[in-house]
Amino acid sequence: GQQVMQIPQYQHVQEGEDFTTYCNSSTTLSNIQWYKQRPGGHPVFLIQLVKSGEVKKQKRLTFQFGEAKKNSSLHISATQTTAVGTYFCASPDTGRRALTFGSGTRLQVQP
């Protein structure tokens, strides 16, 4: 089945620093989605990228989809403590609605 690799596994930043997590696939993805899971919570949909080279922004968050549609990144600028949680990328399996999730990046923010 489809596999999506995500790095880093864990990142600890000081408040105000930037943070980036990356997802890579060996196959072309129809779309890629990003979810955030707060500690003790459930995954919450953040955004979906569909087009090659697409860039979307949500406040301090910038999402990119690679030109080959095989990789994606989530960048947070000037991280705040509210950003704490685990960020997952996910992509639908070919021909199905089911999602394959990346391994996640757990973000800790030091005040």
Next chain:
Amino acid sequence: SAVISQKPSRDICQRGTSLTIQCQVDSQVTMMFWYRQQPGQSLTLIATANQGSEATYESGFVIDKFPISRPNLTFSTLTVSNMSPEDSSIYLCSVDAGADTQYFGPGTRLTVL
């Protein structure tokens, strides 16, 4: 957006017993999904549940261990049968939110002793 509830929110069970988890959605949805999230890990799809048909299980998950019901378009159950400590996980239901995206329920945190 759909509002999803799960019951129970958490439970502690003895090995060898079974637990049925309920997932209720406030609107009719065609596709519902069940995921497992082991401690500190990512989400793994257990099965896809469509109303009126048998659930479709992913590799490594079998109906005898994780029977699923989908009696209508707003409700589904997942049973974790003959539990062992290795079944300690968060079990999440989700629904198709359109354009391949999903809304997740709050999860059921299961500990098996």
